[in-house]
Amino acid sequence: MKERVFTANLALPDSGLVKLTWGNVSEIDRDAGVIVIKPSGIPYSKMKICDMVVTNLNGDLLEAGLKPSSDLATHIELYKAFKEINSVVHTHSKHAVMWAQSGREIPAYGTTHADTFYGGIPCTRQLTSEEVTSAYELETGKVIIETFKEKSIDPLAVPGVLVYGHGPFTWGETPQKAVENSVVLDEVAEMACMTEMVNKTVQPIPQYLLDKHYFRKHGISAYYGQV
Amino acid sequence: MKERVFTANLALPDSGLVKLTWGNVSEIDRDAGVIVIKPSGIPYSKMKICDMVVTNLNGDLLEAGLKPSSDLATHIELYKAFKEINSVVHTHSKHAVMWAQSGREIPAYGTTHADTFYGGIPCTRQLTSEEVTSAYELETGKVIIETFKEKSIDPLAVPGVLVYGHGPFTWGETPQKAVENSVVLDEVAEMACMTEMVNKTVQPIPQYLLDKHYFRKHGISAYYGQV
Amino acid sequence: MKERVFTANLALPDSGLVKLTWGNVSEIDRDAGVIVIKPSGIPYSKMKICDMVVTNLNGDLLEAGLKPSSDLATHIELYKAFKEINSVVHTHSKHAVMWAQSGREIPAYGTTHADTFYGGIPCTRQLTSEEVTSAYELETGKVIIETFKEKSIDPLAVPGVLVYGHGPFTWGETPQKAVENSVVLDEVAEMACMTEMVNKTVQPIPQYLLDKHYFRKHGISAYYGQV
Amino acid sequence: MKERVFTANLALPDSGLVKLTWGNVSEIDRDAGVIVIKPSGIPYSKMKICDMVVTNLNGDLLEAGLKPSSDLATHIELYKAFKEINSVVHTHSKHAVMWAQSGREIPAYGTTHADTFYGGIPCTRQLTSEEVTSAYELETGKVIIETFKEKSIDPLAVPGVLVYGHGPFTWGETPQKAVENSVVLDEVAEMACMTEMVNKTVQPIPQYLLDKHYFRKHGISAYYGQV
Numbered sequence: 087m088k089e090r091v092f093t094a095n096l097a098l099p100d101s102g103l104v105k106l107t108w109g110n111v112s113e114i115d116r117d118a119g120v121i122v123i124k125p126s127g128i129p130y131s132k133m134k135i136c137d138m139v140v141t142n143l144n145g146d147l148l149e150a151g152l153k154p155s156s157d158l159a160t161h162i163e164l165y166k167a168f169k170e171i172n173s174v175v176h177t178h179s180k181h182a183v184m185w186a187q188s189g190r191e192i193p194a195y196g197t198t199h200a201d202t203f204y205g206g207i208p209c210t211r212q213l214t215s216e217e218v219t220s221a222y223e224l225e226t227g228k229v230i231i232e233t234f235k236e237k238s239i240d241p242l243a244v245p246g247v248l249v250y251g252h253g254p255f256t257w258g259e260t261p262q263k264a265v266e267n268s269v270v271l272d273e274v275a276e277m278a279c280m281t282e283m284v285n286k287t288v289q290p291i292p293q294y295l296l297d298k299h300y301f302r303k304h305g306i307s308a309y310y311g312q313v
Numbered sequence: 314m315k316e317r318v319f320t321a322n323l324a325l326p327d328s329g330l331v332k333l334t335w336g337n338v339s340e341i342d343r344d345a346g347v348i349v350i351k352p353s354g355i356p357y358s359k360m361k362i363c364d365m366v367v368t369n370l371n372g373d374l375l376e377a378g379l380k381p382s383s384d385l386a387t388h389i390e391l392y393k394a395f396k397e398i399n400s401v402v403h404t405h406s407k408h409a410v411m412w413a414q415s416g417r418e419i420p421a422y423g424t425t426h427a428d429t430f431y432g433g434i435p436c437t438r439q440l441t442s443e444e445v446t447s448a449y450e451l452e453t454g455k456v457i458i459e460t461f462k463e464k465s466i467d468p469l470a471v472p473g474v475l476v477y478g479h480g481p482f483t484w485g486e487t488p489q490k491a492v493e494n495s496v497v498l499d500e501v502a503e504m505a506c507m508t509e510m511v512n513k514t515v516q517p518i519p520q521y522l523l524d525k526h527y528f529r530k531h532g533i534s535a536y537y538g539q540v
Numbered sequence: 541m542k543e544r545v546f547t548a549n550l551a552l553p554d555s556g557l558v559k560l561t562w563g564n565v566s567e568i569d570r571d572a573g574v575i576v577i578k579p580s581g582i583p584y585s586k587m588k589i590c591d592m593v594v595t596n597l598n599g600d601l602l603e604a605g606l607k608p609s610s611d612l613a614t615h616i617e618l619y620k621a622f623k624e625i626n627s628v629v630h631t632h633s634k635h636a637v638m639w640a641q642s643g644r645e646i647p648a649y650g651t652t653h654a655d656t657f658y659g660g661i662p663c664t665r666q667l668t669s670e671e672v673t674s675a676y677e678l679e680t681g682k683v684i685i686e687t688f689k690e691k692s693i694d695p696l697a698v699p700g701v702l703v704y705g706h707g708p709f710t711w712g713e714t715p716q717k718a719v720e721n722s723v724v725l726d727e728v729a730e731m732a733c734m735t736e737m738v739n740k741t742v743q744p745i746p747q748y749l750l751d752k753h754y755f756r757k758h759g760i761s762a763y764y765g766q767v
Numbered sequence: 768m769k770e771r772v773f774t775a776n777l778a779l780p781d782s783g784l785v786k787l788t789w790g791n792v793s794e795i796d797r798d799a800g801v802i803v804i805k806p807s808g809i810p811y812s813k814m815k816i817c818d819m820v821v822t823n824l825n826g827d828l829l830e831a832g833l834k835p836s837s838d839l840a841t842h843i844e845l846y847k848a849f850k851e852i853n854s855v856v857h858t859h860s861k862h863a864v865m866w867a868q869s870g871r872e873i874p875a876y877g878t879t880h881a882d883t884f885y886g887g888i889p890c891t892r893q894l895t896s897e898e899v900t901s902a903y904e905l906e907t908g909k910v911i912i913e914t915f916k917e918k919s920i921d922p923l924a925v926p927g928v929l930v931y932g933h934g935p936f937t938w939g940e941t942p943q944k945a946v947e948n949s950v951v952l953d954e955v956a957e958m959a960c961m962t963e964m965v966n967k968t969v970q971p972i973p974q975y976l977l978d979k980h981y982f983r984k985h986g987i988s989a990y991y992g993q994v
Contacts, residue, residue: 088715105723105724105727106720106723106724107765108447108652108655119328125766126766127764127765127766127767128765131330152766153765153766156756156763158692165349166389169475178652179735180727180731182353182650183650183731184731184735184737184738185732185738186650187649187650187732187739187742188735188738188739188742189736189739190739191744195414195477195478196410196414196478196479196480197405197478197480198335198480201335212746215746215748215750218513218748218749218751218752219618219748222752222756232632251650251651251745252648252650253651253652266333266493269332270332270333273332273407275415276407277407277410277411278414279734279737280407280408280411280506281414281415281736282413282738283411283413283414283509283510283737284417284506284509285414285504288415289417290340291478292439292442294445294446295440295445295478298445298446302383302449306708308661309383310353310354310383311334311353311355311380312353312354312355312379312380313350316861374899382774406985414983422868423864423868423932423933424859424865424933424934425789425859425934429791443957463861486800490774493787494911496787497787500786500861503861504864504868505868507861507862507865507960508865508868508869510960510964511865511869511871511960511963512869512870512871513866514866515869515870519893519896520898520933521896521899522899525899525900525903529837529903536836536837537808537837538788538807538808538809539806539807539808539809539833539834551856558953559950560950560951562873562879562882565952579993580991580992580993581992581993582992582993586897589914606993607993610983610991612988632878632879634954634958634961636957637877637879638961638964638965639965641876641877641958641959641962641966641969642962642966642969643966644965644966662973666973669975672975672979673975675981676979676983677822685835689915705876705877705878705972705976706876706878707877707879717853721981733961733964733965736964737964
């Protein structure tokens with residue numbers, strides 16, 4: 087499990103999603119009640135498998151070692167609320183950040199988006215001063231969950247979010263899938279921005295095309311890929 | 314032939330045109346009535362020559378093996394309608410997708426465009442709900458053909474198209490040529506977008522310059538390259 | 541010390557911040573009164589450790605050897621005015637230059653910015669004709685210092701600046717840190733530009749979020765990274 | 768000389784300036800009356816030193832071998848008119864093309880530009896139908912020369928140009944210098960475009976700053992670099 091988390095963390099700089107130490111991947115073993123996450127502030131080039139930090143769902147260290155990513159509390163909130171996910175990824179990938187800083191949802195402008203995200207990728211509201219100064223990382227998790235509840239979005243159908251003024255979080259059944267969702271999120275973020283440059287009145291694709299592409303790849307009627 | 318298709322498929326991620334599993338190349342042997350195409354949903358890094366899928370023009374598998382790309386039906390439609398082409402490429406390359414999502418034809422703003430595409434690169438109309446829910450990939454092929462017929466465009470002179478809300482397809486006499494056309498399409502898509510940023514009232518190049526550059530490289534008066 | 545400066549200089553092209561010979565890193569040993577800086581106009585690929593130039597705080601060569609970077613006088617001014625910094629970096633990285641050419645401060649649009657820069661990254665005024673024709677590089681240093689004084693900005697809290705019509709300078713306690721600040725400056729410069737494209741009325745993040753992110757990483761209450 | 772031209776040609780794809788076969792470098796030996804230029808349409812990856820084509824100033828082949836670049840006639844015109852240059856480079860680098868397609872001069876928005884180009888980089892007028900259909904490549908050279916004459920620009924002080932609707936040509940005393948000028952041209956083209964995005968009313972830098980930076984690197988008062 088440490089190796090899987092380590093590999094997924096290294097995939098972030100390799101895919102161009104993170105610079106310096108900006109980003110982290112965690113995985114949960116729900117049966118064992120154990121989370122493995124990247125240590126805080128360690129450069130990717132120097133990170134070793136054994137540096138991965140092991141905690142329980144309260145964020146307590148289960149092994150002597152490095153401090154976990156400062157975003158751990160956000161990951162834990164997401165694991166508690168979204169029962170089917172087993173991995174969470176956070177990056178500052180530039181195109182996703184651009185939308186987060188704009189405070190805008192990324193509209194589903196095409197099938198590249200629809201293949202992975204069943205609808206717009208939401209942006210949370212701004213955190214309040216109280217939320218930021220009390221338990222910032224915990225509240226970041228809460229505002230994500232609030233966003234999905236208020237908009238009645240299924241976190242499996244839209245496996246990512248933009249935190250206002252901050253950046254993206256994505257998730258998935260496995261670390262590899264969660265990282266892939268970060269790759270797609272950044273790609274569709276860039277495409278959406280450029281689409282608006284070329285056509286200032288562009289509209290999201292129709293629901294039937296969104297349905298077609300999403301369900302071509304997901305659910306019981308999926309026929310994309312090998313069985 | 315499998316090797317040629319395999320090599321052309323690998324050229325897609327190598328040239329930066331595709332991420333993850335987004336993209337596929339096929340080739341047809343018209344005499345043998347055989348199509349070779351990328352398998353569906355296989356990562357490029359793990360794909361082997363023997364994974365290439367062999368079908369007939371009805372899309373029936375001619376060998377036991379993997380499932381073909383889900384876009385096979387689109388490729389087949391194009392082979393049936395455009396008799397002189399022997400290879401079809403589909404990607405989600407970001408600048409071509411940006412124009413496809415915008416629903417706009419890419420105007421011929423310069424000679425880089427004219428060297429490969431004899432005029433604007435058209436964008437299809439939006440598919441209807443009926444077309445999407447019945448035989449989506451087949452209808453995608455049909456709407457491409459419809460676009461070329463309605464605008465009286467020769468598919469050899471303009472070897473590529475944008476499918477509305479989706480992305481580009483290109484083609485050519487060989488897989489290598491079809492992939493090159495995808496490279497050029499994405500490049501001129503990016504250039505065209507930036508050109509409109511720098512000059513908001515830019516017009517396509519005059520017909521005589523389009524003629525000059527296109528026919529410098531194509532047809533019986535061509536004098537570019539070695540004989 | 542030469543090796544550290546050499547390594548930091550090489551990090552500039554490696555991180556994509558400089559092309560050709562555009563950029564330089566220096567370090568000061570305040571006790572010894574010695575500055576080590578890149579030689580002027582030497583290609584990075586041919587530069588050797590022993591090419592690093594050693595001067596005193598008047599810019600006099602302390603060893604026979606190559607001429608120092610023409611920007612040395614700017615570095616010296618900064619070392620004299622900003623007592624806690626030990627390294628200065630200058631680049632022409634494209635996104636920072638874009639803002640410098642625009643004559644605009646980079647607003648703090650998000651937490652990626654706030655993690656390193658505690659507020660907007662200022663842009664100096666235009667140098668006058670007299671300043672440019674008399675002692676250009678010295679005056680460049682002076683206008684940076686003037687900018688920080690007039691706006692009451694702490695150079696440790698905002699470890700970088702844009703020189704109007706020219707480009708960025710950053711600094712730090714070590715060459716590695718100063719180079720990192722150049723990396724972050726260019727990244728947030730690009731993000732800020734794109735953010736304005738996606739949301740034309742975007743505002744900087746609230747002060748409490750700026751406080752939270754900056755002090756999460758800096759000062760006595762910092763809890764990011766390992767102790 | 769063949770090796771120098773070969774190396775300079777290879778530098779084009781290596782520096783990201785050309786894709787496929789788009790681009791060419793030539794060098795002239797004025798005493799011998801000999802030009803060496805890239806062959807037409809040969810992929811860079813397969814090109815060998817011995818493939819370089821040798822012609823006289825009428826464009827006649829002096830050795831049996833491959834056909835020269837179709838742009839040879841443009842190069843020859845430039846060599847005849849601009850007596851101090853010994854190398855010409857043509858690319859379709861994307862940011863320079865973007866400005867050429869826009870039909871706009873690249874304004875000198877900063878010192879990165881001023882270090883190499885002493886003023887705006889001009890764009891030619893559109894070629895007429897007669898010019899394009901008669902002797903296109905020759906007329907391309909003529910319209911460049913006309914542009915420099917009409918605007919009274921010294922081709923050594925502004926070692927590059929945009930051909931309307933086409934792309935950039937640069938030149939220099941050596942192939943290496945001419946290629947460097949292509950690198951700088953594309954970089955400042957990108958910076959200028961982004962500068963206008965961030966500040967829609969940006970003005971070129973004042974003449975005194977242009978003077979300072981240009982003459983810091985060029986002419987008898989230059990003090991940049993080693994002697």
